[in-house]
Amino acid sequence: MNAFTLYRRMAGASIKAQLRYPGTFALQLVGNFVTTLLSFFGIWSLFHRFGSIAGWDIGAVAVLYGLVNVSFSVAETLGRGFDVFGSEYVKTGSFDRLLLRPRSTLVLLLGHELRLRSIGRFLQGAFVLGAGFWLSPHVSWNTVWLLPWAVMGGAVMFLGILIGQAALCFITVEGLEVVNVLTYGGVEAGQYPLTMFARWLRRFLTWALPLSAVCYYPALAMLNHPDPLGMPVWFGLLSPAMGFVFLALMVLWWRRGVAGYVSSGS
Amino acid sequence: MKTAAAIEVRDLRKTYQVRDGGSWRGKTREITALDGISFTVPAGEIAGFIGPNGAGKSTAIKILSGILRPTSGTVRVGDLVPWENRIAHVARIGVVFGQRTQLWWDLSVAEGLALLRDIYSVEPERFRRNRDRLAEALDLNGIMDQSVRQLSLGQRMRAEIAAALIHDPDVVILDEPTIGLDAPSKLAVRAFVRDLRRERGTTVLLTTHDMHDIEALADRVIVIGHGRILADSPFEALQATTLSERILEADFTGPPPDLFLPDGAVETERGTRCVTITFDPQRLPAPALVAHLSKLPGLGDLRIGRPAIEEIITRFYADHAS
Known part of the structure; x- marks a missing residue:
C-alpha cells in the first residue's frame, strides 16, 4: 500500500475516533470558531475608530487576516502529530514504537490525527477573507488562482514550522515554547501589513520565515495594491513557492534529527 | 526455508x-x-x-x-x-x-x-x-x-x-x-x-x-x-547448576542457634530471629534439610523458595568477573 493510501486510512481512523463523542466535538468546533474570531474584533475596532492606518484600509487587513488564518488552520489540521511530538512521543518513549513500523516517520506522524476542530479557525478565517474581498475596491482577476496558491504556500510553511518544532524536541525533549513565537506569533504578525514592522523584522519575515511571501505579497497582488516598499507585483505571484522551500528545509532538518536520535538513543 | x-x-x-x-x-x-x-x-x-x-x-x-x-x-x-x-x-x-x-x-x-x-x-x-x-x-x-x-x-x-x-x-x-x-x-x-x-x-x-x-x-x-x-x-x-539452587528461610522463636549444616547447604544470612540457607537439592534433598533443622530448638516456620533472578545474576557476575 502506498503512503498516500495509508495516510487516508489513518486519517479516516482519526476522524472516527474524534467523532466518537459528537457533543464534545461540536463544542470544540464552536469554541475554536468563536475564540479565533474574537481576535479579529480587536483589529476591526481599531479601523472602525481610525478609518485607515498608514494607507491600509479594513478590507486589505481583513484579507491578510483571513489568508493567514486559513493557511494556519490547514497546517494545524494536518500537523497535530508534530505539535504534540515532544510531549506524546519523545518524552514517553513512544517514538521508538513509531520507528518499529516499516514506514516513513513523517507519514506516521501526519497520520497521528487529522484535527477536525481546526475547521473552526478555517471557517472564521474564510469568513473574514470573504468580507475583506467584498470591502476592497480593486480585487484582481488573478485572485482566482492566486488565492489557492497562496493558501497552499502558507499551509506548507506553517506545517514546516510544526515539523521544525518537532525536530527540535530531539535536542530539548519537550521542545521549546519559544517556537510558538513562530506559529501563533506568525499568525498574529501575518495579520498586519508588512510595512508596520521594523526593517530587520521585515527581512526576517520574508527571507528566513517566508510569512510575507505566502501572505502579504500575494495579498497585494490580489488587491491590486502597490507595495509601499517597492517590491514588483510579479514577486507576489511567485513568492508562495517559498513556503514549499521552507517546508523542504524543515523536512531535511527532521531527517537529520531522526538519524541523530537513532545513533544517540536519547 | x-x-x-x-x-x-x-x-x-x-x-x-x-x-x-x-x-x-x-x-x-x-x-x-x-x-x-x-x-x-x-x-x-x-x-x-x-x-x-x-x-x-x-x-x-x-x-x-x-x-x-x-x-x-x-x-x-x-x-x-x-x-x-x-x-x-x-x-x-x-x-x-x-x-x-x-x-x-x-x-x-x-x-x-x-x-x-x-x-x-x-x-x-x-x-x-x-x-x-x-x-x-x-x-x-x-x-x-x-x-x-x-x-x-x-x-x-x-x-x-x-x-x-x-x-x-x-x-x-x-x-x-x-x-x-x-x-x-x-x-x-x-x-x-x-x-x-x-x-x-x-x-x-x-x-x-x-x-x-x-x-x-x-x-x-x-x-x-x-x-x-x-x-x-x-x-x-x-x-x-544455578537454577537448581533453593533458598530456605527458617524463623526461630528467639536468636537462632548454631545450625551445624550438612554438606550441600550454606548459611547465607543471619538475622535476629531468622536464618537464610542456600542449598543444592541434588546434593541435599529438601526433606533431609528440613529433618535436620527440625531437631534444632526454637524452630518456628520454614519457607522454601528459589533465588530471585537478580541474585542468580549477581552470583554469575561474581563467578565470571574474577
Whole structure:
C-alpha cells in the first residue's frame, strides 16, 4: 500500500475516533470558531475608530487576516502529530514504537490525527477573507488562482514550522515554547501589513520565515495594491513557492534529527 | 526455508554520552551500556535473554529492533543489518514491549489490527487468515470491538501480541511480555509462544524477570550483566547448576542457634530471629534439610523458595568477573 493510501486510512481512523463523542466535538468546533474570531474584533475596532492606518484600509487587513488564518488552520489540521511530538512521543518513549513500523516517520506522524476542530479557525478565517474581498475596491482577476496558491504556500510553511518544532524536541525533549513565537506569533504578525514592522523584522519575515511571501505579497497582488516598499507585483505571484522551500528545509532538518536520535538513543 | 542463524550478534558495543547534572553546561561522560557482546540465535529457537535492570538488555533489544545504532560491532537479523535498512528490517520482525502499547488507545482492537494491515501492507486474504488464527489462539473474539483503553492489562497484552504478529514475522522480540499479568494470562501467553514456535518455526528472543517464563519457554538462556554476556548455555545446563539452587528461610522463636549444616547447604544470612540457607537439592534433598533443622530448638516456620533472578545474576557476575 502506498503512503498516500495509508495516510487516508489513518486519517479516516482519526476522524472516527474524534467523532466518537459528537457533543464534545461540536463544542470544540464552536469554541475554536468563536475564540479565533474574537481576535479579529480587536483589529476591526481599531479601523472602525481610525478609518485607515498608514494607507491600509479594513478590507486589505481583513484579507491578510483571513489568508493567514486559513493557511494556519490547514497546517494545524494536518500537523497535530508534530505539535504534540515532544510531549506524546519523545518524552514517553513512544517514538521508538513509531520507528518499529516499516514506514516513513513523517507519514506516521501526519497520520497521528487529522484535527477536525481546526475547521473552526478555517471557517472564521474564510469568513473574514470573504468580507475583506467584498470591502476592497480593486480585487484582481488573478485572485482566482492566486488565492489557492497562496493558501497552499502558507499551509506548507506553517506545517514546516510544526515539523521544525518537532525536530527540535530531539535536542530539548519537550521542545521549546519559544517556537510558538513562530506559529501563533506568525499568525498574529501575518495579520498586519508588512510595512508596520521594523526593517530587520521585515527581512526576517520574508527571507528566513517566508510569512510575507505566502501572505502579504500575494495579498497585494490580489488587491491590486502597490507595495509601499517597492517590491514588483510579479514577486507576489511567485513568492508562495517559498513556503514549499521552507517546508523542504524543515523536512531535511527532521531527517537529520531522526538519524541523530537513532545513533544517540536519547 | 529457514537459514541456520536468525540472529547473529558480534562484538556489539554501545556507549552513551551523558552530561553530568543534566544541563548543557555539564561535562560529558561516557557510559558503556554494551561492552562487546556476541551471541547467535538459530532459526526456530526460543532464547531467554535475562539480566538485571541496567545490564544492557534494553540497549541490545533496541539495536536488534533497528531503532538504535551501535557504537561498533555487527548484527544480522535474517540477512539484514537492522540499523542500515530500518524499514526493510522492521517489516520482517515483530516486537512486543510489555510496558508500552503498539495499538491505538482510541480505536478498537479490530480497527487497530486493520491499520497495522495497511502499515505492513499485508494482503487482505493473508490478513484475514492471520487475524482469525490469532483471535482464536489468543482468545480475542470477545474484545475485538472494544477500544484499547477499555481493556484489562491481560486482554491488552494478548491484543499486543496479535498486533506484533499480524504480518507473520520470522523473528519475534518479546520484551517482558508477562509483566504485571495475572496467573491465567501468563499461562495463556506462554502457551501461545510455545505453539507459535512449534507450528511456524518462529525465532523468539525473550526478556523477562520471571524465571517461570524461562523455564516454560527457553531452549537457551543468555545472561547479560554490566554490558557483557555472563553465560550462554542450553536451559538444561543452567537448570542443572544455578537454577537448581533453593533458598530456605527458617524463623526461630528467639536468636537462632548454631545450625551445624550438612554438606550441600550454606548459611547465607543471619538475622535476629531468622536464618537464610542456600542449598543444592541434588546434593541435599529438601526433606533431609528440613529433618535436620527440625531437631534444632526454637524452630518456628520454614519457607522454601528459589533465588530471585537478580541474585542468580549477581552470583554469575561474581563467578565470571574474577
